[in-house]
Amino acid sequence: MLSEREIVERFLDLKLQVHPDVVTYIKEGRDTCLVDRIIRGLPENAVVVSREHIPDLKAERDGTRFLTDPELEIITGGAGSSRGISGFEDSLHYFRDRYNRLSTMIRSRHTAMPVEALLKSPGKYRDQECGITGLVLNVRGTSNGHRLVEVEDSTGSVQVLFNKKKEDLFADAERIVPDEVIGVRGKVSNDGGLFFADTLVRPDIPFNHAPFTSDIPGKAVLISDVHVGSDTFLEESWSRFADWLQDSDDVGYLLIAGDLVDGIGVYPGQEQELVIKNIHEQYDAFGTMLRDLPSRLQIIISPGNHDVVVRGAEPQPALPPKFTGSFPANCVMVENPCLVSLQGVRVLMYHGRSIDDLISMIPGAAYTQGGDIMVEMLMRRHLAPTYGKRTPIAAAKEDRLVIDPIPEIFHTGHIHICGMRKYRGVLCVNTGTWQSQTSFQKRMNIQPTPARATLVDLQTLEPKIIDFT
Numbered sequence: 001m002l003s004e005r006e007i008v009e010r011f012l013d014l015k016l017q018v019h020p021d022v023v024t025y026i027k028e029g030r031d032t033c034l035v036d037r038i039i040r041g042l043p044e045n046a047v048v049v050s051r052e053h054i055p056d057l058k059a060e061r062d063g064t065r066f067l068t069d070p071e072l073e074i075i076t077g078g079a080g081s082s083r084g085i086s087g088f089e090d091s092l093h094y095f096r097d098r099y100n101r102l103s104t105m106i107r108s109r110h111t112a113m114p115v116e117a118l119l120k121s122p123g124k125y126r127d128q129e130c131g132i133t134g135l136v137l138n139v140r141g142t143s144n145g146h147r148l149v150e151v152e153d154s155t156g157s158v159q160v161l162f163n164k165k166k167e168d169l170f171a172d173a174e175r176i177v178p179d180e181v182i183g184v185r186g187k188v189s190n191d192g193g194l195f196f197a198d199t200l201v202r203p204d205i206p207f208n209h210a211p212f213t214s215d216i217p218g219k220a221v222l223i224s225d226v227h228v229g230s231d232t233f234l235e236e237s238w239s240r241f242a243d244w245l246q247d248s249d250d251v252g253y254l255l256i257a258g259d260l261v262d263g264i265g266v267y268p269g270q271e272q273e274l275v276i277k278n279i280h281e282q283y284d285a286f287g288t289m290l291r292d293l294p295s296r297l298q299i300i301i302s303p304g305n306h307d308v309v310v311r312g313a314e315p316q317p318a319l320p321p322k323f324t325g326s327f328p329a330n331c332v333m334v335e336n337p338c339l340v341s342l343q344g345v346r347v348l349m350y351h352g353r354s355i356d357d358l359i360s361m362i363p364g365a366a367y368t369q370g371g372d373i374m375v376e377m378l379m380r381r382h383l384a385p386t387y388g389k390r391t392p393i394a395a396a397k398e399d400r401l402v403i404d405p406i407p408e409i410f411h412t413g414h415i416h417i418c419g420m421r422k423y424r425g426v427l428c429v430n431t432g433t434w435q436s437q438t439s440f441q442k443r444m445n446i447q448p449t450p451a452r453a454t455l456v457d458l459q460t461l462e463p464k465i466i467d468f469t
């Protein structure tokens with residue numbers, strides 16, 4: 001099997017650059033002739049080898065969506081869909097459900113054997129490459145600078161060693177976080193005490209995933225983190241945004257991914273930074289703003305961690321009617337996260353609390369590169385992989401934070417800095433905020449990118465950021 005470097009070098013020898021996706025595809029495919037077949041099929045003027053140059057790669061759309069699709073459909077996360085939580089039993093079911101669903105996604109690209117069978121007779125397997133799939137129990141560095149990852153499936157657990165000398169693999173292994181589900185290929189040690197990793201497989205977005213696009217014209221506007229009630233809420237910018245919406249007849253949908261208001265008691269000393277100190281009045285003011293927007297819009301609203309009138313644990317329930325009395329009739333309250341379909345185009349809305357956790361664990365991750373963190377979530381097919389850090393998770397019987405099905409658009413907020421990436425056909429957008437720099441952000445030296453809206457054309461999935469500062 002070729003390593004990433006060997007694949008890149010094969011193309012470089014011919015003065016060709018190669019897209020990282022293509023490298024991954026070749027590596028995962030284990031078809032040693034594929035590089036030659038790609039090279040043979042390249043047009044003469046090719047400079048960069050990309051997905052379209054891979055022979056026989058058929059784009060795959062999961063399920064068919066037709067013109068008859070309703071304009072707006074809440075697929076998961078409609079109001080009232082999250083149930084309560086009850087103790088230990090559910091957290092057991094929760095991780096079992098996570099493991100079952102994510103390991104199924106890995107299965108098409110990776111054959112795994114039960115850990116128990118491997119450890120029972122290591123002598124039998126020690127000379128052959130084996131595969132395992134499991135939930136990561138913990139991750140640590142060894143005194144020699146290698147990475148040791150404890151992986152558990154339903155039969156047992158094993159310590160997996162990622163050798164620092166296998167550079168590409170080690171770089172991937174450094175990004176392994178607790179509670180994600182991974183597949184590993186490698187060899188077991190003589191005594192069964194260690195599993196030496198050669199390849200790491202994540203659930204990921206299939207390489208040949210082709211996003212659905214709407215057959216009829218339509219545009220959606222994505223925003224988040226309005227923070228009404230805060231003294232740093234940008235009222236004038238919002239008015240410009242509202243005026244622009246009045247004039248933009250082609251926009252049919254407005255999606256707001258949490259932190260609608262600033263809330264009360266979210267952080268110490270918040271009281272001094274509020275211009276509206278009553279939570280009901282904060283939502284009423286937000287409702288007034290929504291009533292000023294064109295009634296042709298369908299407005300989809302999910303909560304964030306500042307919307308303290310619902311529980312903080314995810315999935316967060318939809319805002320209850322008690323607080324939305326002043327909202328106009330064209331608003332739909334949904335949970336955080338939720339999956340909505342706009343003319344067949346699926347949008348995964350998630351406020352993004354777990355971005356904090358992922359940034360603290362993934363080397364090189366930064367708040368200024370929110371799109372990259374969203375890609376990390378897509379690769380793990382999970383919105384909040386690590387349990388028990390800053391993101392509270394309600395461990396119900398079903399893991400609603402698994403990313404399934406694959407959305408066309410992945411929408412987050414929370415970090416107040418716009419970010420965008422396209423990954424295997426999925427458009428990832430972090431939509432920033434409507435609040436200028438807060439005193440907390442000043443102390444932390446965080447520069448927000450406020451007063452921007454992201455406009456997405458549902459026929460092309462092309463995004464455009466519009467600045468209202």
Ligand SMILES: [Fe+2]
Binds near residue numbers: 304306414
């Ligand atoms: Fe926020």
